[in-house]
Structures are given as structure tokens and as C-alpha cells.
Amino acid sequence: MTAATGTVGTTGTTGATRVAILGGGPAGLAAAQAALAAGAAVTLLDEGGRLGGQYWRHHEGLTDRRLQHGWARFERLRGVLDRAEVHTGASVWSAEASDGVVRLRAVVGAADAAGRVALDIEADAVVVATGAHDLALPVPGWTLPGVTTAGAAQALAKRDGVTVGRRTVVSGAGPFLLPVAQSLSVAGSEVVGVHEASRLGGLAAGWLPRPWQLVGKAGELVEYVGALARHRIPYRIGSGVVRVLGTDRVEGVVIAALDADWRPIPGTEREVACDSVALGHGFTPRLEVAIALGAVIEGDRRGRFVVVDESQRTSVDGVFAAGEVTGIGGADAALAEGAVAGFMAAGGALDDGRMRGPLAVRRRMRAFAARLERAHGIQPGWTSWLSDDTVVCRCENVTRRTIAVRADAPLRAMKLATRAGLGACQGRTCGRAVEAIVADAGGAPEGFDRRPVLAPVRLGEVAAVATGGPEQ
């Protein structure tokens, strides 16, 4: 057995509350800062090699400074972490909460290496700040090399300083498409166009009644719009990529105008030559850790999130949640929620003066999130751009037709019969799309979010718990 074992969470020999924080993005970092301020012994884990999450993804030598937003805030948050125990490159693969004790099992080391160091953490409270990942809806041809999520384009540009292609079409919905276009331009790809599926009506309904909610977000948005103008990037609303063209790799896309339900409008299709496509239709919260801890999840297939109260407390004692897992609201909301969650997890009180700021920001940003969903939320007509033989589950190559035929079976039986969602990503990529197709066909999906194995882990690393783990 090559896996070594370490135990943490015992820094609080003084009797301080032991708070574990899962995720080193805006929510997790703010939670750590607040928990430390409230006197807790803090352990923060993140699976990435560096702190910052998706929002502050970076590499010291490779990231272009123009792509770092709110960097001073990040440096302040990171600065206080010398009083915490921080593990980057930490994959938490098991999480349990019972009798007020949280038990986390992680492996720490280079991503997906064999025989990483085992980390067994016991805490009094945990803040789940696991964030979200891009939701890219399937499009015919989307398995061709050169098609990535918008988040991938962003991550590759920011973290690695590269772009997949030289001529990129960005398509999807929501304000996130703007920084993606900016990143692509800065990192060296021409952006042929940004296609926003929402139409003017939806955007107006979402934004116009409460324009002041853009305050706080506005500075950043203005910056992006400026970048679009500087790089002469066309921004088209009510349109999207409905097909990707090419044989061995991307050679172009078909763009169509979309109606209010995101149904392609016949006769509006046109071909555009490009060598790469970035798709981002929204975000999917990473719920598996919260579910493993027993937290109640609510919502429907438009969006399911961890239920939290005013203190960011979930339905389980000692389990708090903050950021995108509780609702897609962006970095400012995540920072505010994280501060509340960390402070309360450490035993703080909501009426403490230090909570006044975060509570106010949270209130404002929750309204912002509701606007975001109204303006850019996925509309059900998108499934009409699929053909029967479009691959929906990328891991197992399961087509729309195969899924629709078994739509009346219970979800588990449907998955086993079609293999949709059974592959390497465990439905993280296709889950929401499969649910929409099942619903179109008259079935009643019950969700893809439960995943008992929380992160990639090797059998030897799991076996170490039984053969050499600290429990024995």
C-alpha cells in the first residue's frame, strides 16, 4: 500500500470549533476568513492545485493580468489563510455527517495520481462551497474536437494561456459569455460572435424593472462590454449554435434565430466558418457532497439547490452551504453567503455587527440571481434542435432516441438500459439534458445528483481505509 495517512482537524486543541470548508473559490475563501474571525480552527480543502475556484482561476506565470477581476479581494482573502490549515490538490471522495460530527475523507496530491496521501478529517461543522460547473446543452456535432464548454475556454485561457482554436464562436446564455469572449480574445483567438439565446423581451423582463441590482455587478459588466467593443466582437441576442459542422474536427457551425422558448426559427439558419466553439447555457451546482452529508435539496429540473436558512445552515446539524450550490448568483453573492456560512459555522451570531455587510450584499445579490434566472434561464424548446441520433451522453455515446424510448422506466432502470449517465462523468455533463428529454417523452425523472463516490479515487486509496486507515 503506497497511500500514507494524515489526520487533521485537531488544530483546535484549545477547544475551538473545528470548521472544515470544502472549496477554495469565493464562497469558501470568504467562509474561511469569517470562521477564523469568529475564532474557529479552520481546515480548507480544494481539489484544484491553486486556490481561487473557477472565478479566480490562475497561474502565477501564465495568467494575463487583464483577466483577473477583483484580484485585490482575492489576495486579501488568501492573506488571512496562514492561520488556517489549507490543502490544495485535495479530492474529497467521502463525506458523512452524524451526531454532530462531520467526517471527510480526501486524498491529496497531483491530480488523479496513484497513491496520494490520505487525509481523514473530523470537524464540528462544515461549509459546503463546492460551486458549480458549466451546463452546456447538447447540440448535433458537439462531440467533435474543438467544441468545449465556455468554462473550458475560460479556464484554458486564464490558467494555461492557450485557446483551442483561432476562430471561436461563443454560444449559450447569461452574462458569463462576456468574460469568456474577452478571455478568448486576450489569449489569442478571434471571437467570431457571441450568441445569447435569450431575446430582448426576456432580457428586458429580467433586467429593466430593477436596474439598480446591476450595481456591484455593473462595473465588471461594463468592463466586459468594453472588451467586446475593443475586440469588435458581435453580440447577438435571440440566437445560438444549433449544429456543429465538421468530420474529424470543428469546421463551422449553424447559427439560427431562437424564439422565446429557444426553439430554432425555421429559415433563419446560416453557416459560419470557425475552428472552435464554446458552449455555456448556464451552470449546474455541484451537489454531491451536500447530498452525501444528508442536506435537503429542492427544486426541479430547471435547477436544484441546497436548501439553507438565514444562517446558510442546511437541514443537517453542523452542515452549512454557500455560493453556487445554494443558487446561481455569481461571485459577489458567493462572497456574502460564504462570510455568513463561515461565521455561523464557527458559532457566531447573525446579529453580530460584522454580519451586517454580508447580509445586505446577500439580500441584494439574491434578487440579482432571480433576475439572472428570469432573463437567461434555459427554456424547454432547446430540445428541438436535437436530432434523433444526436449523442446526448458523451461518455457512453447514448443518443436522444435511445433515451426517449426508455423514458417511461424509473430513472435507475432507464440509465441501466440506455447507459445514459453511467459513464466516467456520472451524468455530471448530460444529466440535465437527459432529464429534459425524458420529460419531453412523458417520463418523470428524479434527478442525477446523487453520487456516492464524490471524486475520482483509486481502489487502493479506498482500500487504505480498511487496511491502514486511522480508524483501525
Next chain:
Amino acid sequence: MIRITVGDEAIEGRDGQTIAGVLIGAGRTAWRTAQTGDRGVFCGIGVCHDCLVTVNDVEGVRACQREAVDGDRVEREVRA
């Protein structure tokens, strides 16, 4: 600079790049054989598992998550 091998070929990357970053920087967009064709990066943040490679004889490494180290031996994975 770092140098890694991909199959029989040596390619160079910048210090700190992920394996995916090195591959893309060298002009590659696909490096895994799936049932419907070649795949490369899709999600870029470790979720989709499309970019898996074998690194130094260990299978199933996400190229977008693994920082490349000078001398890494990267091999293509094939899904039958």
C-alpha cells in the same frame, strides 16, 4: 520550458501548464479515442472526463487537471 512525450513524440510546454495546456499549445485538439471519434478537452475543469490520458503508466488522468512535469510520459487511451 518543460518537455513531455506524447506517444513517440516529444513536445514542449511552458512551466506550470496542465497536460491539456501543453497539448493544445502544441496544436493538438484531440488525444483520446472514444467510440464515436477522438476527444480532447470539453469541460476544462475536471468534470467531464473527456480528456483522460495515461500518465507515467497510470490510467485515467484528467489532462485538464494534471500539471505537466518535465519528463512526463503521456499515452493515448482507447475505449473499445
Next chain:
Amino acid sequence: MRVAVIGSGIVGAACALALVEGGAEVVVIDRVGVAGETSSRCEGNLLVSDKAPGAEADLAVASNAMWRVLAARLDAERPSCQPLTEFEAKGGIVVAFDGGEPALERFAEAQRATGIRAEAMDVAALTEAEPFLSREVVHAVHYPDDAQIQPSTATQALLDTAVRAGARLVIGEVTGALGRAGRPGRLSGVMTTAGPIEADVVVNCAGPWAGEVAARLGARLDIRPRRGVILVTTPMPQRVFHKVYDSDYVGAVGSGDAALQTSTVVESTPGGTVLIGSSRERVGFDDRPGVAPAAAIAAKAVRLFPFLEETLLLRSYFGFRPYAPDHLPVIGADPEIVGLVHATGHEGAGIGLAPATAELVVHAVLGAPTALDPTPFLPGRASLQETA
């Protein structure tokens, strides 16, 4: 004859098909739909290797032969929308580590006396059959009749076929009996959340929930759940070619011990993944297995196939297996209530025993002849009455 089958797991689906083809008018009632629970949460073992000589072994041998015919038929007659059963007559290899050899050989010898094929393998044959197996293995027995099926798709294929033959599936939960309540009583159907369903005979195929269903129908039946956890690896080139078990599997099946037990069963699936089972725990319907069963299974699997140490775990799942206190299936007429037939209590062997169970049910319901001996499995047997 109108028959209501409660439960559309593998046993309910097999019974529905056999009954409808025997001439009955069949309604299948299930809370969630086809293969929604136990039959989608197990391994699909069609085993003779783990059966000690006795009534269940005889049933397993007969059922194993029936599966070969049935699976071929389901796959041959299927319309394109019906999934394949993925039946594979791959054979099983039971191996012993140092010290385990005498027990394994004694067990195999007793099985051979009852007609089960159990062939001792020498090291050369074992290495050729399973080149990636641990060199620590000192003895192995090959069971050519062990086979594998995809339990969920096989259940779906059985029910699809039954529905094409005229059976009807109703989604609903049984809430009570129609007819004369109490013991002795006579059923004339069941009340469900989807309305009343009249029937001349009700067949209880509710697996681990069969005891609860029996209670709602006024009957007494002691069926309990046993939790089993299974691990699935990421797809890989094939390195396991049979069903390979550690011989401690033999000891765990019949045990009534409540504590966590594990025994290693490793095999490849057509999808390229490796399936690793299984644990056994008596913890009621507790749905939070935690990490201990997975760790214990992983440790034993790595010992059996050292290459698994670096293999990625893709997912784990668990299901509840129905068992009776005397560890025998419960198949046949309820001793106190006319019009009620039970078919449950198969523990980890329900997939394998489904066709033979269906034949016994058709015998009980329609009076069809059978070469199988129903007596050991009757719900009125003495070994069940003591605990009821």
C-alpha cells in the same frame, strides 16, 4: 383467471410472463415501475457455485438451465426498443488463499456429489484463465455453469415481453386487501393508490418489502432486508475473464450474522467496467452505508487482483436483498389466506432463481405441472412458522 402480481422486479416480471403465457389475465403493480429497486441494485449473478447441496441448490441448477433458454429467447424476439439481457455463460472461478484450500475442496466435493460441475484447476490452467489474478492464490475451482446477466435490463426485457403478451403494468402502491379480511381469509384483489384491482389470485413479489405487503393484506410473512454494497470501476481493457470469487463468499451467504461481512466477487461487464461485490449487512432499510463496506470490499478485491489498486472507482451502489429467517426462498400459497401466493426471500440469488420461481408460481396459481419440488419453499413450512 385474473392474477395481480405485486412488484415488477425480476421475480415479479418473470412470474408475470410465465402467468400470462399460461393463460392468465395479469396485472403487475409496482410503486415506481420496472426494476426500480433491488433488481437494478445487484450484480446479476446466475450462480450454482455458492450453493451447498440442498433444496436451493437443486432449484438453482434447474433455474440456471432455464435462464439459458429464456435469455436467448428474450434477446431473439426483442423489438429494437427492448434492451438486451447481456446474458453471458462466462463461468465462475472460486479461489482460495493459503489455508483456504481444504474448505474449498470439501465444499466442491459435496457439490459434485449432487451433480454440480466443479472442476479443480491447476496453476497453469488458472494463470491462462485469469492472467491478472494474484499469485498468492493457492487453489481454484472452475464452475462452468455460473453465468451473468444484466439484472435491470433482463427484468425490463421480461416485463416488456409480458406486456406484449397482454399483461398490464400499473404504477401504484398496495394499500390493502379486497375480500374477506383476517385469518383465515380470502382475497378478491388489492386496493392500491391507483384504485382497486380485482383478482382471483394475488402474487406477492415485493422482494424485501414482501413482509410489509403481506401485512397490508392481512397475512403474516417474516421477510427482512439485507443491505449489499457494490463497487464499479471506470471502463478499461478487459483483464478479468470469469466471475472470480474468494472462497469466503461461500461462508457468507447462509450467515445470519448482523455485522458487516464482505466477500469478494470480481467480474467484467460488457460496458468495460469491473463490478466488485459485495457486502452483507443487516441494518434494516438504512440508506447510508458510509465508507466502511466500500473500503472492505476494495481491500479484498485488490488482494485478489493487484492491478485494481490503481484502478479508478467510478461509482458505488447498494440494494436491499430479501431474506427469510431460515435463508430459503418463500414460494407458494399463503397457509392462512386463500388467493394469496408469495414469491420472495431469495436473498442474493433472486436473479438466478427467477425462472424456476416463476414455474413454481404458475404451478401454485394455475396448477401447471412441474418437475421441481415445491415443498421446501412453501410459506407454511415449519422453519418459518416458528419465527412468524
